[in-house]
Amino acid sequence: MKFAGTDKYYLAPELEAIVNMAIVMEKPLLLTGEPGTGKTQLAFEISRALGMDIEILRAKSTIKGEEACYVQDTVLRLNDARFGSGETGRDVQNFYDYAIWGPIGRAFRADKRVVLLLDEIDKTESDVQDNLLDVLEENQFVIRELNQIITAQQAPIIVITSNAKRELSDPFLRRCFCHHIAFPTKQEMREIVSLHYREISEKLVRVALEIFYELRGRGFEKPPATGELLNWLGALQHSGKMPETADNIPFAGILLKRSGDIQAWRQKGRKKAKTSSWHY
Amino acid sequence: MTAVEELRRGDAPAGLPFVDFVYMLRDFGIMTGMKEVLDFFEGLEKGLAGNLDELFLFARLVFVKKPEHLDRFERAFSLFFYDIDLPRVAEGDPELIHTKQFREWLEKAMRDGTIPRGAMWNMSREELIKKFWETVKEQMEGHHGGNRWVGTGGSSPFGHSGMAQKGIRVHGQGGNRMAMKVVGDRRYIDYDSANTLRGDNIRQVLATLKRMVPVGAENDLDLDETIRSTCNNGGDIDLVFKRQELDRIKLVLLIDNGGTSMMPYVNVTRLLFSKVKDRFKDSEIYYFHNTIYDVVYKDAMRTKPLKLDKLLGYNEETRVFILGDASMAPEELMYSYGSISFDLEDRVPSLERLQNIAEKFKFCVWLNPILKEEWDQTYGAWTLNKIRGVFHMEDLTLRGVKSAVDYMRRKAVK
Known part of the structure; x- marks a missing residue:
């Protein structure tokens, strides 16, 4: 079993090697990096390339961690105990008839090996991360109602992503293989663009990338990322406009989202226009 | 007995290759534990590091847990495997002249006569700094400085065929260039925790500052938790308190x-x-x-x-x-x-x-x-x-x- 990328996704050779190492070592792979570096997408690509199903936990700050494994439908069970389960075939005595499995539960109970994605884990509180330690380390969790351990039939390929909004706890990090995806270089970005726009003028891409990386270097509060670049290129291509300098670009609102950033950008552009008029 | 078994039994790991490397990582401030070391050797046995590039990626994957340690790892790797001692600062940073690497290089260059004595007075600071980086780059390109693992002399402590039979192939073709290039790029230098704040490491700092949430006494009634706990308790009231938010x-x-x-x-x-x-x-x-x-x-x-x-x-x-x-x-x-x-x-x-x-x-x-x-x-x-x-x-x-x-x-x- 070897992961080698798909036609829709640009896979850096380095990342390919790393994914395969994590698979061989059966370790959860924790991906960090800016938004727009394709962390989440990678999990989907692994599942597609290896022909495996994928289970996804989208982390929220309100999540407790237990529901990622299972919850018990207590209301239904109470109802059945009081009024009978009728024709449904559910047995009130049997806990499993009332268990609703979360993504981790489903991944562990599946007959075939699956990809398990824990998305944006940094949004959770640190005790949730602690609850997940057993899941990562031993591929198992406990059903508290029965005091029973559920162990994965087939250890899933675990991919975890983090935007580093909050720091992850050390024990959590220790159980993972950690990889920081650096923002794509110009050359890599070219490859990414060509995967999305097959027929785009070479000149437009070159000019747009120059401007894009210059803007990124200006230290905006929210620097434009890959997604913004792709949308912007789409708009440029559609309108047939060609940007000139970083201070004078069409559809700036696609690249810069924060009003503070847009103001800072405009101000710089105006200052430039002013100083240059001095010379004439 | 395999190396990992030996290590697990607690025998002296004298025969193990790379143990020195692990200790060097610790010298660079990357705290590695037994768990990582065992993982590392297990991976070596599984053949995950067939060449130096793979070794670089795999070691980084196992030992580096935080982005702020990436640059240190690269420097440690370059010192251990290429015998090139990279300074903490990036190229173009005038801070270079305060580093140990620069001083040592200057002393050596003066001893060897590549830079005339009194250079400090005749050459500008910028010239010296430029010369230093040129030397580093030459070393990196030719691997001439290295006599440890990579190089033409083959004075590697593990002989011509590298370590054991699943060892690192250091003299073969291919697979040994990427790591050097990656190290030379210094892409992660801005993340290093010993760097002054700037755009790139702001996110990391922010994550830290958010932990500054004040901690108060546990004296706010948690209603949801109380109801749950009371039910679990068979109806006997069980009050649950949570920490008070010190929002003042x-x-x-x-x-x-x-x-x-x-x-x-x-x-x-x-x-x-x-x-x-x-x-x-x-x-x-x-x-x-x-x-x-x-x-x-x-x-x-x-x-x-x-x-x-x-x-x-x-x-x-x-x-x-x-x-x-x-x-x-x-x-x-x-x-x-x-x-x-x-x-x-x-x-x-x-x-x-x-x-x-x-x-x-x-x-x-x-x-x-x-x-x-x-x-x-x-x-x-x-x-x-x-x-x-x-x-x-x-x-x-x-x-x-x-x-x-x-x-x-x-x-x-x-």
């Missing part, structure tokens, strides 16, 4: 925006603290020049004064951060009427004012953009150390902000 806490940031040396840090710090604002009742920023007298200013131009006494009237739980290089002429800090501004006439020496602030606010940290290692050597070392005697001081780096936050958290728990 203020954040005050005092910024020295006087000298040009401070300019690069003012905006970055302001931005940083504006992002953690929502964790506090409110936050305020005041400015001063070099040190604090009887007023601070509400605006960056320092035209709207606020009496220091007023600031001292704030709740003592207020979290106070002072940003400044603490470097000035001694009389500015120690004398009556010491200020260099004409309009500031304060009979009380500034140091005393600082002491007042430190006594009033127990959660107070001075952040200094000058790196900790240089505190004793900077031109303002005298005043810096005086101020250090008053405030808990950290440098304005990721590790500095981390310890500052830890310091406040520790105090809050007490």
Whole structure:
């Protein structure tokens, strides 16, 4: 079993090697990096390339961690105990008839090996991360109602992503293989663009990338990322406009989202226009 | 018996290759534990590191847990496997001349005669710095400096075929160039925790600052949890309390925006603290020049004064951060009427004012953009150390902000 990328996704050779190492070592792979570096997408690509199903936990700050494994439908069970389960075939005595499995539960109970994605884990509180330690380390969790351990039939390929909004706890990090995806270089970005726009003028891409990386270097509060670049290129291509300098670009609102950033950008552009008029 | 089994049994790992490398990582501040070491050797046995490039990727995957350690890892790797000792700073950084690597290189170059004696006087600093990087690059391209694993001499301690039979192939073709290139790029240098703050490592610092959430006593009734717990308890009331949100806490940031040396840090710090604002009742920023007298200013131009006494009237739980290089002429800090501004006439020496602030606010940290290692050597070392005697001081780096936050958290728990 070897992961080698798909036609829709640009896979850096380095990342390919790393994914395969994590698979061989059966370790959860924790991906960090800016938004727009394709962390989440990678999990989907692994599942597609290896022909495996994928289970996804989208982390929220309100999540407790237990529901990622299972919850018990207590209301239904109470109802059945009081009024009978009728024709449904559910047995009130049997806990499993009332268990609703979360993504981790489903991944562990599946007959075939699956990809398990824990998305944006940094949004959770640190005790949730602690609850997940057993899941990562031993591929198992406990059903508290029965005091029973559920162990994965087939250890899933675990991919975890983090935007580093909050720091992850050390024990959590220790159980993972950690990889920081650096923002794509110009050359890599070219490859990414060509995967999305097959027929785009070479000149437009070159000019747009120059401007894009210059803007990124200006230290905006929210620097434009890959997604913004792709949308912007789409708009440029559609309108047939060609940007000139970083201070004078069409559809700036696609690249810069924060009003503070847009103001800072405009101000710089105006200052430039002013100083240059001095010379004439 | 395989190497891993040997290691598990606790035998002396003398025969194991790369154990030295693990210790070198520790020297570089990457704390590796037994678990990582075992993982590493297990991977080697599984053949995951067939060449030096793979070894580089795999070792990084196993040992590096945080982005701030990536650059250190690359430097350690380059030292161990290529015998090239990279300095902490990036190319183009004038700080280079303070590094050990530069000094050693210069000494050696003078001994060998590649640079004539007296070069320090004849050549400009820039020329020397350029020469240093040229030498490093030559080494990296030719691997000539390395006699450890890679190179033409083959003096590797594990003989021609590298280690064991699943060993590292160092003389074969291909698969040994990428790591060198990656190391040479220094892509992660800005993430290093010993770096001064700038755009790229702001996210990491922010993540740290968010941990500054105040901790209160457990005296708020948690209704949901109480109901649940009561049900579990068979109907007997079981009260559950949660920590009280201390939302009355203020954040005050005092910024020295006087000298040009401070300019690069003012905006970055302001931005940083504006992002953690929502964790506090409110936050305020005041400015001063070099040190604090009887007023601070509400605006960056320092035209709207606020009496220091007023600031001292704030709740003592207020979290106070002072940003400044603490470097000035001694009389500015120690004398009556010491200020260099004409309009500031304060009979009380500034140091005393600082002491007042430190006594009033127990959660107070001075952040200094000058790196900790240089505190004793900077031109303002005298005043810096005086101020250090008053405030808990950290440098304005990721590790500095981390310890500052830890310091406040520790105090809050007490």
